[in-house]
Amino acid sequence: MTTRDTMTRRRAVTPSSTPAGAEGGTTPPSARGTARRAGGGRGADWRKRLEIALLAGPAIAIFLAFVILPVVLAAYYGFFKWKGYGKPTNFVGFENYLTILQDPTFHEALSNNAFIVVMSLVLQGPAAVGLALLLNRRFRGRSLVRVLIFVPYVVSEVIVGTGWSLMLSTAGAVNDFLTRIGLPVWAVDWLSDPKIAIWSLMLIITWKYIGFAVILFLAGLQGIPEELGEAAAIDGAGYWATQRRITLPLLGPTVRIWAFLSIIGSLQLFDLVYIIWGQYVAATAGTSTMATYMVLNGRNAGNYGFGNAVAVLLFLISLVIALTYQRFVLRRDTEGAITEGKAR
Amino acid sequence: MTAVATSPSRATARRSTDNGGALAKAGPMTYVVAYLLVGLCLAPIAYIIIGGFRTNAQITESPSGLPAPWVVSNYVDVLTSSIFWQQVGNSLVAGIATTLGVVVLGVMVSYVIARYRFRGSNAMYSLFAAGLMFPMTVAITPLYILVRDLGLANSLGGIILPQIAFALPTTVIILVPFLRAIPKELEEAAAIDGAGRLGFFFRMVVPLSVPGVVTVGILAFVASWNSYMLPLFILNHESMYTLPLGVQAFASQYSVDTARVLAFTSLSMIPALIFFSLFERRIVGGLTGAVKG
Numbered sequence: 163m164t165t166r167d168t169m170t171r172r173r174a175v176t177p178s179s180t181p182a183g184a185e186g187g188t189t190p191p192s193a194r195g196t197a198r199r200a201g202g203g204r205g206a207d208w209r210k211r212l213e214i215a216l217l218a219g220p221a222i223a224i225f226l227a228f229v230i231l232p233v234v235l236a237a238y239y240g241f242f243k244w245k246g247y248g249k250p251t252n253f254v255g256f257e258n259y260l261t262i263l264q265d266p267t268f269h270e271a272l273s274n275n276a277f278i279v280v281m282s283l284v285l286q287g288p289a290a291v292g293l294a295l296l297l298n299r300r301f302r303g304r305s306l307v308r309v310l311i312f313v314p315y316v317v318s319e320v321i322v323g324t325g326w327s328l329m330l331s332t333a334g335a336v337n338d339f340l341t342r343i344g345l346p347v348w349a350v351d352w353l354s355d356p357k358i359a360i361w362s363l364m365l366i367i368t369w370k371y372i373g374f375a376v377i378l379f380l381a382g383l384q385g386i387p388e389e390l391g392e393a394a395a396i397d398g399a400g401y402w403a404t405q406r407r408i409t410l411p412l413l414g415p416t417v418r419i420w421a422f423l424s425i426i427g428s429l430q431l432f433d434l435v436y437i438i439w440g441q442y443v444a445a446t447a448g449t450s451t452m453a454t455y456m457v458l459n460g461r462n463a464g465n466y467g468f469g470n471a472v473a474v475l476l477f478l479i480s481l482v483i484a485l486t487y488q489r490f491v492l493r494r495d496t497e498g499a500i501t502e503g504k505a506r
Numbered sequence: 507m508t509a510v511a512t513s514p515s516r517a518t519a520r521r522s523t524d525n526g527g528a529l530a531k532a533g534p535m536t537y538v539v540a541y542l543l544v545g546l547c548l549a550p551i552a553y554i555i556i557g558g559f560r561t562n563a564q565i566t567e568s569p570s571g572l573p574a575p576w577v578v579s580n581y582v583d584v585l586t587s588s589i590f591w592q593q594v595g596n597s598l599v600a601g602i603a604t605t606l607g608v609v610v611l612g613v614m615v616s617y618v619i620a621r622y623r624f625r626g627s628n629a630m631y632s633l634f635a636a637g638l639m640f641p642m643t644v645a646i647t648p649l650y651i652l653v654r655d656l657g658l659a660n661s662l663g664g665i666i667l668p669q670i671a672f673a674l675p676t677t678v679i680i681l682v683p684f685l686r687a688i689p690k691e692l693e694e695a696a697a698i699d700g701a702g703r704l705g706f707f708f709r710m711v712v713p714l715s716v717p718g719v720v721t722v723g724i725l726a727f728v729a730s731w732n733s734y735m736l737p738l739f740i741l742n743h744e745s746m747y748t749l750p751l752g753v754q755a756f757a758s759q760y761s762v763d764t765a766r767v768l769a770f771t772s773l774s775m776i777p778a779l780i781f782f783s784l785f786e787r788r789i790v791g792g793l794t795g796a797v798k799g
Binding site: 232307312314318337426453 | 539553644646648651707739
């Protein structure tokens with residue numbers, strides 16, 4: 163979205179913005195219009211620059227300092243063995259990276275992340291599309307239902323983690339309930355059995371984030387003109403044919419953006435795992451992620467150089483996946499944006 | 507159930523034909539699935555709230571039962587403890603300061619990107635848009651060192667500044683189109699009346715951008731209220747904890763006192779729920795707008 167979008171924007175804006183930029187030097191005849199409108203003369207130009215600096219400066223400074231700089235620092239620290247105090251001096255080159263890439267626990271975390279990425283898409287996507295189609299119908303209490311399914315998304319990860327870990331504990335409410343309704347066989351160690359724990363995590367993730375997908379898809383559905391459905395009905399298409407041939411293709415862009423957000427979120431997953439399984443249990447329960455691996459072996463172990471190297475790997479993996487996705491999946495959607503940009 | 511369900515669906519079907527009839531009428535299945543879904547979404551929340559009204563003995567004996575009798579002592583204990591209110595206060599300070607910072611800085615920079623013509627305005631937009639690719643998780647380890655070196659470790663300032671920075675990308679992406687949409691004629695009229703670009707900014711842009719500002723403000727506040735990873739790294743003393751850390755600390759400290767943990771947990775989610783119910787339309791609208799924009 164970002165690169166292509168801005169490229170088109172730049173292309174669309176350049177013809178008009180170049181003369182404005184040339185104002186400071188010798189004013190070419192074509193730019194005189196812009197200069198006059200800005201107030202004319204050098205004084206106005208300086209004033210404009212001052213305004214830009216005053217208005218944009220603070221935001222850019224704080225953004226560069228706390229978002230961009232840390233990532234640059236991570237790339238630097240990642241080449242050192244460093245306990246986090248004083249200046250890093252023990253340069254070790256790519257040793258941290260080699261250690262990470264050869265560490266079976268990291269492989270496990272990576273494959274858990276891959277599993278979470280895929281299963282989030284598989285579990286939430288179709289279900290959310292179906293629910294959005296259903297909730298897009300008119301029925302009594304619809305707006306209340308839409309609000310209530312969004313509640314899990316608004317409640318913080320800590321509350322979700324605390325609540326679910328109490329409910330899913332071996333002597334917890336879920337197992338008690340299953341025994342009561344005559345399914346004691348289903349009462350298992352939801353959080354500690356390595357075969358089951360990752361599925362419990364998927365259950366909690368689905369519960370927490372599906373409302374977000376549904377709300378997005380509902381917004382996407384509202385952007386589809388009703389006339390299309392009417393036209394299809396006139397042509398004799400039934401409800402399902404209309405949904406399959408008209409609604410779903412038009413919902414495509416929204417679904418693809420949601421999938422993008424979901425993939426990035428799954429790759430960065432930290433809070434829920436760390437809260438429910440803690441720093442040590444996650445690995446034995448088979449739910450550790452790259453982010454929990456990073457925190458456990460970086461900050462908690464006092465190896466800041468190592469932790470930063472994990473951060474860099476996490477960033478690179480996310481970036482490659484994001485760019486690949488944008489290149490091959492979102493391309494169709496951004497092509498629309500390009501034509502739109504030209505029209506503008 | 508069916509009788510209840512069919513009569514409103516017939517009424518809505520009639521209403522939908524008035525509106526053009528493109529939306530399918532809802533059958534009983536819609537009601538069953540919709541309310542089942544709501545039940546599944548709310549059951550864990552209800553478990554936390556109702557569990558707070560039980561005693562530990564009740565919870566051990568029947569983990570999935572209802573309170574019998576209902577006790578309020580857990581809630582009273584939490585509400586009369588000073589640590590809870592201290593953490594509520596910390597969360598409020600962090601949330602409000604983050605929101606103010608994001609709104610003020612965000613409106614200023616978005617105004618420049620949206621309405622000033624200068625070389626680099628596109629680069630400025632791309633800079634913030636690229637920020638979406640830098641999630642907190644990636645930056646957290648060096649960010650902690652940075653904040654510590656600035657002397658802000660274990661202070662609310664140490665979480666407020668990074669939170670503002672990380673909220674700016676979404677803010678800029680939501681506000682720029684919003685500010686672009688303010689008609690050029692208004693600016694010209696203001697110029698005729700003798701207002702400079704800054705005068706126009708304060709007299710026209712600020713009041714006109716209130717709806718967009720409310721959206722980004724709410725998103726920033728809710729994100730700050732729920733934020734976990736950053737406070738976990740920056741704050742290390744219980745008196746500085748925000749509520750999410752407080753809930754976790756309380757849960758491990760009183761791990762045998764399940765009922766009290768549940769009471770603490772449900773009280774800590776009330777502000778977010780109230781806030782959400784007040785501004786639900788804007789939150790949902792803001793999220794969808796952010797994604798589409």
